[in-house]
Every structure is written in structure tokens, then in C-alpha cells.
Amino acid sequence: PAVDQAAEAQVRADDRTHVFHSWSAQALIDPPPVAGGSGATFWDYQGNSYLDFSSQLVNLNLGHQHPDLVAAIVKQAERLATIQPSMANDVRGELARLISEVSPEGFTKVFFTNGGADANENAVRMARLVTGKRKVLSMYRSYHGNTTTAISLTGDPRRWANEPADGSVAKFFGPYAYRSAFHAESEEQESERALAHLEQTIILEGASTIGAIIIESVVGSNGVLVPPPGYLRGVRALCDKYNIMWIADEVMVGFGRTGQWWSFQADGATPDLITFAKGVNSGYVPLGGVVISDRIASHFDTVVFPGGLTYSGHPLACAVGVATFEVFRRDGILERVNDLGERIVAPRLAQMAERHPSVGEVRGRGLFWAIELVKNKDTREPLVPFNASGADAAPMNAFAAAAKKAGVWPFIHFNRTHIAPPLIISEDDLIRGLDVIDEALNVADGYTE
């Protein structure tokens, strides 16, 4: 990439003066100016390019500037750039049909939103209206978005400064075998005990008050926590027993991230509502939505659904969604995610876990993995404290700086780094990126005790 100091100075000046950034103290940040991107790589104005091991915010599943996705936007823009949601539109309908075709039987309708938070917001609204029950259960260690109900459902520190928001929410512990809340010693025990705990929570919160349980099918930004076998089937059974709607939040893990269209499919369980965003069109134009089971959809056959958005099912966004399906099928994306995950990532991370004193656990599926860093493998004390910032976060920042210096942009959250590259990453780039992570872990090793 070319060096362009003047352009960089302008980008930085405009950004620092005028752009108010997410989740930040505005004076304490220095957002890196990005000049361009292609595939799994993006670059700055200083001649540095980075392999994106985070797929931006785990949304860039088909990589930067995918020619088919860009062409779909251009073509749609020339035909019809926008049309309001109460009219019928070809690409909107086609995308809804394609999504329904990869969903479990009986999921025929899709409500489109602008992103993940409003998808969850509307799924909760549907569950509340259908059951007549208002409370929603969600997990500690979860993220569901930044609107009022979605942030209330969120089980991580991003919720704290927003409380109290939607008060009709209660939290429970999900399965996390490495740091089991249930003193479990096997995956099987973890699954059983997590389900027993969930049932206790339902009973104590009052089944007659609970309309929905929302679960990330694989917990994303809070740790790539793949549920143990049987857990989601157990959630299904509890929801049936107590007339509760199960909302599968597939915003981060839907559309191939873990090697299937939907991550809940791995456990052979079927939710009542599926929420999606990110990977549906790699975020080229904002889009999210709710896939609705017929039982819930039919409730609104003759009863008005009291919700809507100006840009619901935006044609530019939907056209990229349709193109996404074409690319997935033509290029065998799901197959390659499973292949690369099993053949390259899993064995390599297992080696890192053996070699590095700082690696407590590696876990994941497809092209979605976490490396959990610890001070000490025996005590499992995290390398940095929960919600670490500033000086406390220094070990993770040093690790990230080493990876960036060697050309890999890592995803960091507390004491974890995640491996979540675009699903189109070449095998060579994937191996090169893993080499860099392996090397950067030497820096983390320096902070172990």
C-alpha cells in the first residue's frame, strides 16, 4: 500500500475533531486511519497492511471488497436504490425466501431490521406479545446489542452504565466448562447442571412471568463458548415445559462463522425465533432481522404487529444478502470453514496450548476460536482481570501490539484473543496469521507467574 501522510493527517484531524466514537472516552482514543481493504486484509496510510483476524467486528465474513457483493450493490443502486417497507420488493422477498430455506422447517417469515440490536429488540417484542409474559432471561457473559432491551439483556460490563433500563430481565449462568459455575468436571456434567440451574432460575423468577429466554447459540464476544452437547436441546425442553419462547441470537455466529448456517443446528435443537445481522451480508449495507417460526408468525396473521423501521428490508442491503447466498453456494464457504477449522486451526491452537504457559484453554468451532490467557495454568487466574482497562490491561495490549507489528489485527476482549478471520481467507494467510499469533504469545508468556 502507498504511503500518504497528508491524507492520513486529514482523516485523523476530521475524525478527532468531529466523530464521536462508540464505547469510548473521546479524548483517550486514537482510532487508526484505514485507507483501504481487500479480502482478509486492510491497510493504513503508512504502508502497513494487516491480516484481519477479527473480521472487523466479526461481521466481514466474505472479506473486504468482494467483487460479487460490490457488483450487487451497484446493480441494485442503478435499478432501485430504496423503497419503503410496506411495499413489496423483489430482492427483499428473495432474501427472505433464501433465509427461510436454510432455516428449520416451519420458519417461513423474516422481519428485517437495520442490525443485531433491533433484531433482538423485535424478537423480544414478538415473544412478549405471543406469550403475554414480559420477563426475559439471558446469560451472564453475553452481548445482545446497545438498544434499551438489548443492552439490558447483555450480561457483560457494557450493560453496567446503562442501568436501570428494561427492568423485566433476569440473568442466569450458561455453560462454561473451563470456569464452571457448577463445579462440573465434564462437559456432560456442565450441560446437566447448567440446565438444572436454568430450571431453578425459571421456577424462582416465576414461569408465569417469563416470555423468552435469549441465548447466543455460541457465545461470541464473551468468549467463544460452544455449548456442550445436549444443552440447547435441554433449553428447548424447558421452554416447552414452561411455555417460554427461545430466541437464538445468531447475530455473530449465524451465516457460516462456525461452519453451519445457524450455530444451534449443531445440537439438533430448534428455537422459536432466530435473530441475525453481521454475516447475512458482511455488513456492506447495515442489515439484521428475525426469522420467525410459524407458531409466532401466525399469531400476527390477524393481530397487528406493532413495530417497524423506515429501512426495514432495504433493497441495497438485501441485494448484498442475495449475493452472499450465491457466493456461499458457488464457493462452498461452509465446507471450507469446516475444513480450515478442523485441519488447520484446531491442531495449531492445540499446539499453542501445549507450548505457551500463558494459554489456559483454546476452544471453538469452524473459523471461530478463543485463546484464553492465564497467569498460571494450574490456578487458571486470568492474565488480566475481568473488565481490565488501563494499566491492568497491559499484558493483553502488549500481546496485541506484537501481533499488529507483525501484520495481524487481533480481536482482544479481557483475557482472550479470538481467531475470527474472514471465511474467505486463503489457507496460506490463515497459516501466516496463526504463526504471528503463536509468536506474539511469547510476549504474553512473559507475564505468567
Ligand code: PLP
Ligand atoms: N448480538 C450479538 C451476539 C452480537 O455479537 C452483536 C454485536 O456484536 C449484537 C447482538 C448487536 O448487533 P448490532 O451491533 O448490529 O446492533
